[in-house]
Amino acid sequence: MTAPFRYRRLSYVALDVSDLEQSLGFYRDLVGLTVDRRHDDTAYLRCSELPQNLVLREGDTPGLARAAFELESQADLDRAFTYLDDEGFAPEWLTAEEAGELKVGAALRFREPGCGLHFEFHVEPELQDDFEAGHTAIARLGHVVLNVADFATVEGSLVGKLNFLISDHVPGKIAFLRAFPNKYHHSFAILTGPSDGYNHVNFMVSDIDDVGRAINRMKKAEVPIVFGPGRHEPSGSIFLYFLDPDGMTTEYSFGMEEFEEEGARPPRELEAKPEVLDTWGSIPDPRFGKGGAILAHA
Numbered sequence: 078m079t080a081p082f083r084y085r086r087l088s089y090v091a092l093d094v095s096d097l098e099q100s101l102g103f104y105r106d107l108v109g110l111t112v113d114r115r116h117d118d119t120a121y122l123r124c125s126e127l128p129q130n131l132v133l134r135e136g137d138t139p140g141l142a143r144a145a146f147e148l149e150s151q152a153d154l155d156r157a158f159t160y161l162d163d164e165g166f167a168p169e170w171l172t173a174e175e176a177g178e179l180k181v182g183a184a185l186r187f188r189e190p191g192c193g194l195h196f197e198f199h200v201e202p203e204l205q206d207d208f209e210a211g212h213t214a215i216a217r218l219g220h221v222v223l224n225v226a227d228f229a230t231v232e233g234s235l236v237g238k239l240n241f242l243i244s245d246h247v248p249g250k251i252a253f254l255r256a257f258p259n260k261y262h263h264s265f266a267i268l269t270g271p272s273d274g275y276n277h278v279n280f281m282v283s284d285i286d287d288v289g290r291a292i293n294r295m296k297k298a299e300v301p302i303v304f305g306p307g308r309h310e311p312s313g314s315i316f317l318y319f320l321d322p323d324g325m326t327t328e329y330s331f332g333m334e335e336f337e338e339e340g341a342r343p344p345r346e347l348e349a350k351p352e353v354l355d356t357w358g359s360i361p362d363p364r365f366g367k368g369g370a371i372l373a374h375a
């Protein structure tokens with residue numbers, strides 16, 4: 078462990094979409110998120126007690142604008158700022174107004190140079206303890222995945238500098254990363270690809286029936302299902318992937334391996350073969366994980 082800060086969890090992801098009304102309808106009515114609030118061209122949706130798990134903004138290019146992680150304390154955030162600055166990540170504090178819009182106590186942002194993604198670290202999100210799920214028992218925002226052209230550099234930065242631990246990997250091709258000391262098998266993953274891009278966002282559901290019901294709901298709404306249902310070997314989860322109105326991929330998954338902070342098993346080296354991605358034998362549609370850029374702006 079090199080960096081002097083501890084993650085609490087993946088808090089939210091921000092996507093630019095081509096048509097806010099259309100995407101809002103998709104993530105609310107089909108994925109099952111709740112719209113918490115809207116300001117101008119931006120909507121804040123949630124599936125948990127956090128003030129947002131997905132931020133949607135209308136923009137010219139659909140894609141991933143940022144991934145936001147909650148750190149354990151203000152002291153972690155302060156140490157992270159100094160460390161990131163020293164390491165050349167050029168972090169910037171959000172203004173009080175921006176942090177207020179996000180309903181967090183304080184926040185910083187920086188751009189990871191290897192993949193170009195903006196990361197946000199924040200603390201003290203305003204929690205709504207009586208939050209109730211909609212038609213789907215989404216437990217939490219699970220993970221976000223990127224396609225990266227320079228896999229070794231990005232993996233080196235995330236693991237060597239930003240406190241992610243490898244839970245499992247296909248060496249040089251896929252890395253499933255947990256945000257230490259968060260217990261979930263992965264909150265972030267990278268796949269090698271010809272160019273940098275957004276692969277998918279995942280929501281973890283707490284009932285296997287939510288996956289089954291989603292198959293029929295998506296089919297009825299003519300939403301393309303692009304992979305699954307199946308079971309991932311790495312995390313052990315049952316999954317389903319489908320496309321949003323801009324062709325960006327969303328995953329539902331049920332179940333995931335958890336790790337203790339101390340004494341966790343070492344990372345496994347997995348083979349680069351289709352059965353690792355789905356032990357039930359389905360094959361991804363060519364559109365899986367292809368829609369959406371990693372955006373130059375946060």
Ligand SMILES: CC(C)c1ccc(C(=O)O)c(O)c1O
Pocket residue numbers: 222268279309310311312313314328330354
């Ligand atoms: C097919 C993608 C890259 C994938 C593979 C495995 C898991 C898992 O073990 O949970 C995922 O979540 C994935 O998105």
Ligand SMILES: [Fe+2]
Pocket residue numbers: 220222277279328
């Ligand atoms: Fe996933």
